[in-house]
Amino acid sequence: MxxxxxxxxxxAVTETQFSxxxxxxxxxxxxxxxxxxxxxxxxxxxxxxxxxxxxxxVRGFMVQSTATEAVTIPAAGTSARVDRVxxxxxxxxxxxxxxxxxxxxxxxxxxxLTQTDTGIFELALANVTVNASTTAIAAGDIYRVRPFTxxxxxxxxxxxxxxxxxxxxxxxxxxxxxxxFWDDTAWSPLISNVSWANLSGKPASFVPAAHAHKWADxxxxxxxxxxxxxxxxxxxxxxxxxxxxxxxxxxDWDEISGKxxxxxxxxxxxxWSSVTSKPSTFPPSSHSHSSYLEAGDTIAWANGSKxxxxxxxxxxxxxxxxxxxxxxxxxxxxxxxxxxxxxxDIDITPDAVLSLRPRVYDRRPKEDGxxxxxxxxGLIAEEVAETxxxxxxxxxxGRIDALRYDLLGVALLPVVQAQERRLRExxxxxxxxxxx
Numbered sequence: 001m002x003x004x005x006x007x008x009x010x011x012a013v014t015e016t017q018f019s020x021x022x023x024x025x026x027x028x029x030x031x032x033x034x035x036x037x038x039x040x041x042x043x044x045x046x047x048x049x050x051x052x053x054x055x056x057x058v059r060g061f062m063v064q065s066t067a068t069e070a071v072t073i074p075a076a077g078t079s080a081r082v083d084r085v086x087x088x089x090x091x092x093x094x095x096x097x098x099x100x101x102x103x104x105x106x107x108x109x110x111x112x113l114t115q116t117d118t119g120i121f122e123l124a125l126a127n128v129t130v131n132a133s134t135t136a137i138a139a140g141d142i143y144r145v146r147p148f149t150x151x152x153x154x155x156x157x158x159x160x161x162x163x164x165x166x167x168x169x170x171x172x173x174x175x176x177x178x179x180x181f182w183d184d185t186a187w188s189p190l191i192s193n194v195s196w197a198n199l200s201g202k203p204a205s206f207v208p209a210a211h212a213h214k215w216a217d218x219x220x221x222x223x224x225x226x227x228x229x230x231x232x233x234x235x236x237x238x239x240x241x242x243x244x245x246x247x248x249x250x251x252d253w254d255e256i257s258g259k260x261x262x263x264x265x266x267x268x269x270x271x272w273s274s275v276t277s278k279p280s281t282f283p284p285s286s287h288s289h290s291s292y293l294e295a296g297d298t299i300a301w302a303n304g305s306k307x308x309x310x311x312x313x314x315x316x317x318x319x320x321x322x323x324x325x326x327x328x329x330x331x332x333x334x335x336x337x338x339x340x341x342x343x344x345d346i347d348i349t350p351d352a353v354l355s356l357r358p359r360v361y362d363r364r365p366k367e368d369g370x371x372x373x374x375x376x377x378g379l380i381a382e383e384v385a386e387t388x389x390x391x392x393x394x395x396x397x398g399r400i401d402a403l404r405y406d407l408l409g410v411a412l413l414p415v416v417q418a419q420e421r422r423l424r425e426x427x428x429x430x431x432x433x434x435x436x
Contacts, residue, residue, distance in 0.1 A: 002382050015091055016118050019060030027162060028123050029149030031055040034156075034174060039065070039146060041085050041126035043139045047073045049085060051098055051125065057149055058089040059121040063096035071098050076134045079105040083130055086113065086122040103130070112342055115163065118389050123147070124160075161187060166398075184396075321406065333406070350415040352387040379403055 006021075007013040031054070032038040038054025049072070053065045073083055081103040089096045101111045101122070113122045129141040147160045154162070154171040162169065167184035179190035196202070215221065234240070253259070272278070321333035337343070359380055363373040381400045385392045391408060395401040 002380065015094075019091070019118075021060070022057075023060035026057045027147070027149045027154065028057050028059050028121070029147035029154070030125075031057065032148055034148045036148070039087070039125055041128075041142055041144060043137050043142060044070060046136050047075065049073060049126075049128070049137060049142070051085065056087060056123065058087055058096050058123050059115075059117075061089050061091075061096060063087060063089075069098055071100055073100060073128060073130060073137055074102050076130050076132060077105050078132055080108075080132050081105050081130050082108055082110040083128045084110045084113070084122075084124055085126045085128060086124050088114075089121045089123075091119065100128075116389075164398075346390070348388070348390070348411050348414045350418050353411050353415050355387050356384060378405075 004017075006017050030036070030038045037052050039056055040052045040054075042050045042052070044050045048070050051065070051069045051071060053067055055062070055064050071085060083103050084101040086099050086101055087096055088099045099122075101113075103109070103111045110124075110127045113124055114120045115122060124145045124147075127143045127145055128137060129143075130137070131141070145157070145160050147162070148155055155174060156162070156171055158173060158175045161171070161173075162182075165182035167182055170179060170181045170190065172178075173180050173187075180187045181190050182188075323331050323333050325331060356379055358377060360375060360377045361380075363376065365372045381392055381403050384403060385400055388411060391404040391411060392400055393402045393404060
């Protein structure tokens with residue numbers, strides 16, 4: 001069944017389901033006013049740090065410390081590094097503990113946080129600079145990065161903004177002293193500063209509008225006005241004729257006022273034979289064609305791939321699997337260590353893989369009512385998410401969307417290896433029994 005609902009009377013509700021429900025009620029963070037003392041990391045003696053008591057949410061789970069706890073930074077090396085002090089939630093151990101994540105020697109970047117939806121989730125409390133060959137951590141080496149929670153409009157620093165915001169989430173940035181919101185692409189000011197310099201489309205000058213002044217309102221006006229050379233607008237002339245019979249006359253070009261400086265060409269055409277001094281041949285130049293084809297033409301290139309769509313694999317060259325990213329771009333699926341970092345082992349329970357159920361299904365009809373595929377077979381992503389969420393992908397709205405079938409073979413390796421070990425153990429036992 002693809003739809004699950006909880007909690008109801010007499011129903012068994014799992015730890016995962018409760019944490020999924022509670023993480024929607026409250027974001028992960030320290031439950032306190034912004035900058036408060038809860039779970040504050042301070043320097044201690046030597047390489048030891050002190051973490052004050054406090055209350056916090058960590059991905060739907062709650063942790064409470066009633067006393068100051070001590071954590072120890074690993075010994076310094078010959079190169080500086082940046083470590084992290086974190087609260088680590090591990091549902092498999094039913095616990096949230098304080099831990100230190102050691103950074104990479106020679107790097108000023110702290111180690112990446114592990115933040116999985118149903119597995120380990122780490123909440124950063126502070127970044128700690130470990131200087132080369134140091135024997136003590138000073139107060140100035142500690143940079144606190146605790147996110148705070150307790151209300152839906154949160155307060156944060158630029159470096160502690162929510163890691164997975166939803167469109168429209170609002171918060172107060174203490175670094176910029178301004179409210180900001182997530183527009184589904186970036187953090188934007190809630191109220192933009194407006195000045196004449198940053199206005200777009202403003203006029204360069206202002207033409208005065210028609211207006212009038214009473215003669216009595218004019219100061220320093222003359223008592224009498226002797227006539228001088230002047231002009232009148234045609235609308236101000238009274239008793240003017242309604243029409244003028246044209247007579248033969250002419251104007252010099254320089255006498256004409258308001259004449260245009262250039263003339264836009266009117267729609268017209270020329271026959272090739274009427275063009276003089278035309279070239280007999282045309283050397284080709286760099287150009288392209290798009291969005292149209294002449295009759296009988298074919299497209300020789302796959303859109304965006306820079307390779308012919310009819311190109312087939314041959315020879316002993318290098319081949320790559322291709323991924324399509326969420327924005328529609330192509331990329332190679334590479335596996336070399338030089339493209340990877342933070343490499344570590346993963347524990348996959350064989351039962352999680354063996355519990356997957358192949359299914360046969362029909363695709364839903366298209367929106368235009370067209371035909372659809374029938375009798376396809378594969379896996380259901382929602383069912384896989386219950387036991388093997390590592391190969392499940394989500395869309396931009398956080399909904400389960402697809403499966404990484406290319407990772408299914410990797411997930412099968414621990415199962416095959418476990419079966420191989422069991423076969424060898426059974427063969428050894430059988431050999432021992434036969435020898436007896």
